[in-house]
Amino acid sequence: MLRLHDTATGTVRPLEVREPGVVSMYVCGPTVYDVPHLGHGRFVLVFDVLRRYLTWSGYRVHHVSNITDVDDKIIDRANREGRTEAEVAAEYEAVWYEAIDALGVRRPDADPHATAYVERMVELIGELMDAGVAYRTSDGVYLDVGRVESYGLLARQTLESLQAGARVDVDDQKRSGHDFALWKAAKAGEPTWPSPWGGGRPGWHTECVVMSLDLLGEGFDVHGGGQDLAFPHHENERAQAVALGRTFARHWVHNGWVVVGGEKMSKSLGNFTSLTDLLERVDGRAYRLLVLRSHYRSPLEVTPATTADATAALERLDNLARRAGEEALVDVEPDPAALVSFRAAMDDDLDTPAAMAMLFDLVRAANSALDAGDHAAAARSVATVREMASAVGLALRTDAAALDHDVAAMVAARDQARAAKDWPAADAAREALVARGWVVEDTPAGTRIRRR
RNA sequence: GGCGGCGUGGCCGAGUGGUUUAGGCAAGGGCCUGCAAAGCCCUGUACCCGGGUUCGAUUCCCGGCGCCGCCUCCA
Numbered sequence: 440m441l442r443l444h445d446t447a448t449g450t451v452r453p454l455e456v457r458e459p460g461v462v463s464m465y466v467c468g469p470t471v472y473d474v475p476h477l478g479h480g481r482f483v484l485v486f487d488v489l490r491r492y493l494t495w496s497g498y499r500v501h502h503v504s505n506i507t508d509v510d511d512k513i514i515d516r517a518n519r520e521g522r523t524e525a526e527v528a529a530e531y532e533a534v535w536y537e538a539i540d541a542l543g544v545r546r547p548d549a550d551p552h553a554t555a556y557v558e559r560m561v562e563l564i565g566e567l568m569d570a571g572v573a574y575r576t577s578d579g580v581y582l583d584v585g586r587v588e589s590y591g592l593l594a595r596q597t598l599e600s601l602q603a604g605a606r607v608d609v610d611d612q613k614r615s616g617h618d619f620a621l622w623k624a625a626k627a628g629e630p631t632w633p634s635p636w637g638g639g640r641p642g643w644h645t646e647c648v649v650m651s652l653d654l655l656g657e658g659f660d661v662h663g664g665g666q667d668l669a670f671p672h673h674e675n676e677r678a679q680a681v682a683l684g685r686t687f688a689r690h691w692v693h694n695g696w697v698v699v700g701g702e703k704m705s706k707s708l709g710n711f712t713s714l715t716d717l718l719e720r721v722d723g724r725a726y727r728l729l730v731l732r733s734h735y736r737s738p739l740e741v742t743p744a745t746t747a748d749a750t751a752a753l754e755r756l757d758n759l760a761r762r763a764g765e766e767a768l769v770d771v772e773p774d775p776a777a778l779v780s781f782r783a784a785m786d787d788d789l790d791t792p793a794a795m796a797m798l799f800d801l802v803r804a805a806n807s808a809l810d811a812g813d814h815a816a817a818a819r820s821v822a823t824v825r826e827m828a829s830a831v832g833l834a835l836r837t838d839a840a841a842l843d844h845d846v847a848a849m850v851a852a853r854d855q856a857r858a859a860k861d862w863p864a865a866d867a868a869r870e871a872l873v874a875r876g877w878v879v880e881d882t883p884a885g886t887r888i889r890r891r
Numbered sequence: 892g893g894c895g896g897c898g899u900g901g902c903c904g905a906g907u908g909g910u911u912u913a914g915g916c917a918a919g920g921g922c923c924u925g926c927a928a929a930g931c932c933c934u935g936u937a938c939c940c941g942g943g944u945u946c947g948a949u950u951c952c953c954g955g956c957g958c959c960g961c962c963u964c965c966a
Contacts, residue, residue, distance in 0.1 A: 449895090467966075475966090482966040512964080594962070600893045604962045617962090643964090665966025672965090694966075695896090701958065705965055732915065733904060738897080738959075745903055748916040755915085758929060792905045796914035806930050810923090862925055869927075880928045887929095 441496065441786050443661075444736060446593050446669050446691035451788045454690055456660050461499045464490065464661035465651040465688070467668055468504040468550065470643075471531035472512040475538050476711035477726075477741050478697045478704050482665050484730040485694040487544040488831050489663075492785055495830040503654045504547040505647060506532055508554050509640055514629055524630050525554075538714040542723040543832055551650040553641065557632045559649050560641040563679065564621045564634070572682040573621055576612035580622035580636050585615055587678040593691060594670035619675050621645050644675035651676075652685060662688030666736075667705075669693050698738040717746070725750040727833055731791040752799075756828065759802050760835035763821045765884070768814060773823040777801065781827050791831065798827050846875065846888070853879070853886045 441454045456462055466486045469479060486502075493500050508528035517524045539546070553560075564580055567573035572586040584590045590598050602616060620642035625631035631638035651659060662673065673691065680687035697704045704711045717726065726741075729749035733739045777797065784793035805820035828835055842850070853868035869879045877888040 469966080470964095478966045480966090485966090510964095594894075596894050596962075601962055602893095604893050667961075667965055670961065671963085696960080696966080698959080701897095703960065703965090707963095707965065728915090729903085736896095737904085740903065742903090744916090748903060751917090752915050755929095762929080790905080792914070796905075799914055803931080807932095810931055857925085860925070866926075878928065881924075882929090 441493070442788055443690060443692055444788050446595075446673075446693050449595060454660065456498075457658050457689065460497070461501065462493050462661065463501045463655040463659040464503070464663060465647070465655055465659060466502070466504045466547070466662075467647060467664035467672065468506050468547075469531075469535055470507040470510045470512060471528045471535055472510060472516050473531060473706070474534055475714040476697075476704060476706070477714060477717060478665065478711070479535075480538070480542060480714045480717070480726060481697050481730055481739060481741075482663075482694050483539055483544045484542060484727050485735045486663055486692075487542075488727075488731065488735075488791065489661075489692070489789060490545065491832045492789070492830055496782070500548075501655060502545075502547045503549045503551065503651065505650055506535075506550050506552045507643065507646065508532070508552050509557075509630060510553075510643060518628065528554075534715065538718060541718045542714075542726060543834065545832075549654050551646075551654060553646040553650075556646060556649055556653070557641060559653065560645045561622075561632070561634045563645060563649050563683075564636075564641070566683055567621065567679060570682060574614070575636055577624075578612070579620050579624045579639060579642075581613055581618040582621055582675070582678060582682070583614055584617045584619070584675075584678055587682050589681070590617075590674065590678055593674045593677065617671070619644055619671065621679075644672060645679065647672075648676045648679045648687075651688075652680065658686040659688060661690045661692055663692040663694070666693040666695055694735045695738050697741050699740070699742065701738075701740075703738075704741070712741070717741075721746045722750060722753060724833060724836075725753045727831075728753050728756075728795070731831055731833070732795050734792055735789055755799070755802060756824070756833070757836045759805055759821065759824065760837045761889070762809060763805070763817070764837045765882070766809060766814065766817070768818040768821055771815075771818045771822050773826040774819050777823045778826065781830070785830075794827065794831065798824060801827070842888075846872065846877070850886050850888060857881070857886070 442451050443454050444451045454462070464486070469475060490500050490502050509524065513524050513527050517527045520527070536546070564573065567582060568580065573580055573582050584598060591601055594601060598617065622634060622636055622639050623642055624637055624639040630640060632640060651662065664673065669691070677687050699710050702708065702710060725746060726749070729741065729745060730739065732749070781794055781797055784790040784797065801820045801824045805817050805824060808817035808820060825835065849868050849871050853865050853872070856864035856868060872879050872888055876891050878891050880887045
């Protein structure tokens with residue numbers, strides 16, 4: 440039974456699902472106004488690992504993750520670049536999925552778009568008005584958070600203490616600084632939809648309530664996202680559901696930041712690296728491994744040093760997989776005892792660092808067994824490594840790169856020279872290969888090369 | 892001001908009241924190798940500071956110091 444940290448209680452507690460054997464999870468997706476950065480990469484990896492682990496554990500998982508395609512920043516960009524909002528959103532949604540695919544993250548079962556849900560959002564806002572918890576101002580419709588019971592649950596503070604530190608000037612039309620826009624009246628040049636309160640567009644916090652309840656239903660199991668979404672975004676989603684007497688998420692999961700030199704990576708701080716840039720120089724699997732080696736709620740340093748570290752560790756896994764292929768190890772069942780330990784670690788609030796430690800212990804065991812010629816033991820360890828790796832979405836690479844004629848000729852030259860014990864010629868061939876970015880290894884079967 | 896988190900060996904990053912230990916990377920030594928690479932073996936004696944509890948604390952409590960986050964858009 441998986442135990443997960445729940446932001447609403449501040450405790451690690453069993454994931455009690457609504458329907459046996461099924462997990463419904465909603466993870467807040469991106470606002471598509473710019474390229475994704477490393478923080479986005481981390482959160483999709485974290486929830487991909489959760490999803491895959493749940494699936495591996497035998498659950499059927501319904502995973503919904505939205506695309507916010509109407510928002511101030513999209514409008515700003517469209518205006519700046521003389522394009523339509525739809526064009527901007529489409530462009531960055533494509534970039535988003537390209538990056539996500541490169542990370543080996545499974546796409547959600549559904550990716551609702553805000554613009555497709557405006558009518559339903561208008562309905563929900565109408566219900567909030569009818570319930571007397573929302574009110575109009577000259578620029579839109581707001582939710583009166585003071586009317587919502589337990590507002591502040593996810594911030595783990597009372598409304599009073601939140602207000603005590605409010606950094607925003609209280610708009611005199613708002614009853615409270617924490618009241619938030621459900622509907623924003625359209626200004627000139629902005630996209631607009633009709634509503635009983637005039638043309639405009641929905642506030643950000645409304646889309647996720649409507650879409651999650653529509654696609655997953657009341658009392659869905661997991662609602663997740665980055666820690667900065669807990670408050671106010673998730674708080675505000677919840678407030679709308681609660682105000683209407685709807686049961687919202689049963690379990691709140693939030694992942695920690697990507698940090699650089701101890702500071703949060705964010706757009707506003709300007710210290711971000713785009714995911715696209717990272718993926719140009721680092722294997723997406725290495726980023727996954729880096730994410731897996733820290734706990735999902737801890738801050739994670741992502742720097743050239745830590746990605747290089749993870750890349751080297753990943754190579755160790757790939758080397759084993761290739762070696763296993765060369766030795767033609769037969770497929771056997773994974774070691775059940777090892778899987779019990781693995782499951783225990785993962786069930787403990789996704790203790791992926793412990794799981795990875797087990798994985799690398801098995802890598803050593805497999806290599807040792809291969810060194811000793813014990814193919815049965817090696818096969819079992821390798822099968823276990825594969826099983827654990829696949830449970831968290833880590834694919835091991837075994838395929839050899841295709842060689843062009845020049846490279847193949849250098850390999851042949853080295854084999855000939857070595858057969859003739861012509862060491863200077865053999866070394867020259869190796870140096871030529873290394874210069875082209877290959878790692879050269881001698882094996883009983885001859886020269887083997889792989890990409891650095 | 893309110894709320895929360897963190898401070899572990901060269902780096903990243905887990906964890907625990909006490910036998911032997913995370914794990915990875917890097918480093919040094921060794922085995923293997925024509926030399927390498929890969930792999931294996933060995934090595935580091937870490938836990939911010941000061942008190943307290945305890946037979947015993949890196950781990951619990953209190954107090955410092957330092958860092959970070961949320962309370963505004965943000966994964």
